[in-house]
Amino acid sequence: MSDTPDSMGGAFPPPKVRASRPGRFERRERAAADALRTALRDLHMDRFGAVLPRAEEIEFTFRAKCRPGEQWVLRFEPPLTEQAGVQLEEAQAGWGIYRAGRVYCFRCDSSACEHSRPPTLLSVFAGYAENGAAEWHDLGQAFLRARDSRVEQLFEEPPRVLALMEYGRTLRTRQLYSFGRASRTYSILGQVVAGYFLRPRGGAPPSADRRMALTFQVVETRNAQGRFALKLNLLAGLADEVALREWLVSEAASWVHRARDLAERELEEIERRMGMGPGGAAPSAADEMKRVPAVMRRLVEYIERGARQSRRRTRHAQDRRQAQRPIHAALEDARQAGAGSIFHDEKSKAFAVCGPQGRIHIFSRDGRHVTSFEMRPDAVAQRVRTRRWRPADADEVMDLRSAVARFVPAPNAPAAEAHAGGGGIRAVRFEGSRGQPPDPTAGTG
Numbered sequence: 001m002s003d004t005p006d007s008m009g010g011a012f013p014p015p016k017v018r019a020s021r022p023g024r025f026e027r028r029e030r031a032a033a034d035a036l037r038t039a040l041r042d043l044h045m046d047r048f049g050a051v052l053p054r055a056e057e058i059e060f061t062f063r064a065k066c067r068p069g070e071q072w073v074l075r076f077e078p079p080l081t082e083q084a085g086v087q088l089e090e091a092q093a094g095w096g097i098y099r100a101g102r103v104y105c106f107r108c109d110s111s112a113c114e115h116s117r118p119p120t121l122l123s124v125f126a127g128y129a130e131n132g133a134a135e136w137h138d139l140g141q142a143f144l145r146a147r148d149s150r151v152e153q154l155f156e157e158p159p160r161v162l163a164l165m166e167y168g169r170t171l172r173t174r175q176l177y178s179f180g181r182a183s184r185t186y187s188i189l190g191q192v193v194a195g196y197f198l199r200p201r202g203g204a205p206p207s208a209d210r211r212m213a214l215t216f217q218v219v220e221t222r223n224a225q226g227r228f229a230l231k232l233n234l235l236a237g238l239a240d241e242v243a244l245r246e247w248l249v250s251e252a253a254s255w256v257h258r259a260r261d262l263a264e265r266e267l268e269e270i271e272r273r274m275g276m277g278p279g280g281a282a283p284s285a286a287d288e289m290k291r292v293p294a295v296m297r298r299l300v301e302y303i304e305r306g307a308r309q310s311r312r313r314t315r316h317a318q319d320r321r322q323a324q325r326p327i328h329a330a331l332e333d334a335r336q337a338g339a340g341s342i343f344h345d346e347k348s349k350a351f352a353v354c355g356p357q358g359r360i361h362i363f364s365r366d367g368r369h370v371t372s373f374e375m376r377p378d379a380v381a382q383r384v385r386t387r388r389w390r391p392a393d394a395d396e397v398m399d400l401r402s403a404v405a406r407f408v409p410a411p412n413a414p415a416a417e418a419h420a421g422g423g424g425i426r427a428v429r430f431e432g433s434r435g436q437p438p439d440p441t442a443g444t445g
Ligand SMILES: [Zn+2]
Pocket: 105, 106, 107, 108, 109, 110, 113, 114, 115, 116, 133, 134
């Protein structure tokens, strides 16, 4: 026995006016089709909720056995719910509506279209357009839209890692209902956008932009069995998923990995409780779902805290490396720097010495070394253009050189002692009482 919902739908409801009374067979076929129709409708409702399948037509095949010797008794084998259930699931699974690393685009009905992934490494998910197209913008724009005043910190060198939570409704403000706004088969409950993370340098030159933004989305969807599912979807503009996985398991990103793990486990727990009733209709479903924002808030917290700790660790490692350097590169770079490589920082009133390979050293007016860091040439140019840095004049260069010379340690003195005795190479103020991570760009300001 084979039929499609369409032909069943075509048969019901019966037209009010007919030329002649339908024949016996016709009436019976219609009754059988109607019984099947309601069975399929209710089964779908139970398993997948009220949103209709996206397919315009689904083909069903049913198997039944009949015993003529027993008054033609008929039974479905396997049972009808099983046969229909499997076929509904297949139709559902065929859509591929949820795909890790991609966002579902309602405009294209696809998780594989050009809109479904971040177009650049700096992109985070911006939301849906009226027609359901997935849209992206730079992380900085997300902070501007949220009127988050910390946006400037994103452009520090190196960038500070910030995270921001956005509710699903913010991402759907423009989306029309006819383009999936109320979909429960794919619904972004909220997201955390974060960055800028620094990818490993690899073989890239120091001037290469290593910044990367990430979007963590909490997605309510239905798995192939039609059950309620909660996913934490990580979206990144990396060229391929392998590169992202490698970065995530690397030492440099271990805290991102941990934060994501924790959030995933919390969502799994909510999903488990929600799945206790059919179609996610557990008695406490509403209460369970209220726990989702808390999961996202914790994700924000873990990411930002992890970034601060990682920054501190990196800094300590840098300190150790620096302490081990002969005399220290800073003083050497300062001695060698031409007049064109020394700038006065108008904000911090300190001097910035540009050494080779993007090395920048900050010296206070009296010649103390404050900090060193790396900076891309375009960032240097930006500071000169905005007049935060102005080229030091000849007198300043001479004064700085003689002031710095006073701190050059005696030839046999260990570098670390030279730092301490030389007026404090490490600026204690950076490890201030606020517990803030040191900010190398703050100079002595
Ligand atoms: Zn699309």
